[in-house]
Amino acid sequence: MARDGAVYVCQSCGSAQSKWAGQCAGCGAWNTLVEEVSSRPPGAMAPAKGARTRGLAFEGLEDEVPPPARIATGVEEFDRVCGGGVVPGSAILLGGDPGVGKSTLLMQVAGHAARRGVACAYISGEEAVEQVRGRAQRMGLSDAPVKLAAETSLREIVEGLKREKFDLVVIDSIQTLWSDAHEAGPGSVTQVRAAAGELVRLAKKRGVAVILVGHVTKEGAIAGPRVVEHMVDAVFAFEGERGYPFRILRGAKNRFGATDEIGVFEMGDAGLAEVKNPSALFLNTAGERAAGAAVFAGIEGSRPVLVEFQALVAPSAYGTPRRAVVGWDSGRLAMVLAVLEARCGLHFGDRDVYLNVAGGLRISEPAADLAAAAALASSALDEALPQDCVVFGEISLSGEVRPVSRMDSRLKEAAKLGFRRALAPADLESASVLRVTGASRLSDAIRRIGEADWK
Incomplete structure (x- = not known):
């Protein structure tokens, strides 16, 4: 018998059901429903007792809105896909196959941006600080003033980012984070959704640009619930065929720039080199x-x-x-x-x-x-x-x-x-x-x- 407040969440599509079934009614996948304890039934919006609301404040379309400021990272191909640079307060989700070079690309972005005076932090949930530092040394970025940390606790990461002021934060990766407010294990739909939501709120509130690394499924889609792609401001895919040194950074969604923009890189011993003329x-x-x-x-x-x-x-x-x-x-x-x-x-x-x-x-x-x-x-x-x-x-x-x-x-x-x-x-x-x-x-x-x- 299910416990009170327990729901069964599909680990493939994120849909919730009140009881267990062998097949998910949302996506049709088999054996993907996992019991997760929720303090509130899915979809319920019970307001706190005595809470007061402010109501909506509407504005007209004629108000002039200045273009968003941009953070130039120094990696021109990455800035091109972003639409001219990273927007402060934005959240970017970067996905790609294992070993394609996601961590290498983001270490390069953080290192070059830090050399330009941008306060950068790189938080890894998959590697120790020594491993991240070793990669930076191989890429010639050991002198870049990037703050490193190895942590998977969402609470510790959020508290640490609140104590210090950063302009750009890289989280590698979103599937490794866990929140003690949920009983589900790291990488589950509930944990990925909770971690993404908390980090996106932090980015909007404090004006820090957050780049989240996401794993992909065998079909090439970013693992976890699709709601994460709706939460963030931009979704990038880092592509590359095995046996080829070329890597393509492709924008699938971008609220601050054009979609389907690409950046071309060539993987080498010292990291990724930008390709200025892809046709040649x-x-x-x-x-x-x-x-x-x-x-x-x-x-x-x-x-x-x-x-x-x-x-x-x-x-x-x-x-x-x-x-x-x-x-x-x-x-x-x-x-x-x-x-x-x-x-x-x-x-x-x-x-x-x-x-x-x-x-x-x-x-x-x-x-x-x-x-x-x-x-x-x-x-x-x-x-x-x-x-x-x-x-x-x-x-x-x-x-x-x-x-x-x-x-x-x-x-x-x-x-x-x-x-x-x-x-x-x-x-x-x-x-x-x-x-x-x-x-x-x-x-x-x-x-x-x-x-x-x-x-």
């Missing part, structure tokens, strides 16, 4: 372009990025042809293959198809459709695209090549890197930056790849 990093300009390769002119956040799509179409050795894709959406690949077969006369039913985005970057915008189709057709026809050509455009199910956003910025970035021509939507044929071969339909673009005079 992801491209291989040496030698002739092989069949099956197409350079895509994309947009990541506010910056144009050029990256190479690589495709291989080969006879299938087994009864069922394989479809493998890295760095792009597999559903989008299936759609492009279907359009190529139905509208362009290319056949892939008895062939294995492999598609890869070079450099470990993940592309999600529809403007990459034409680049993927060009790479696939180039491999299937064994015809290489010109070395100085970039490709972009969205493909519809009817085989039409549709225009995309910020086409001028894509062309200017390509011209800056030495490209002289582009295969793009027909609307750009009058562009003066590059010599544009416009295609209104996908069949026109594929036919152009096989023409000798185009090369």
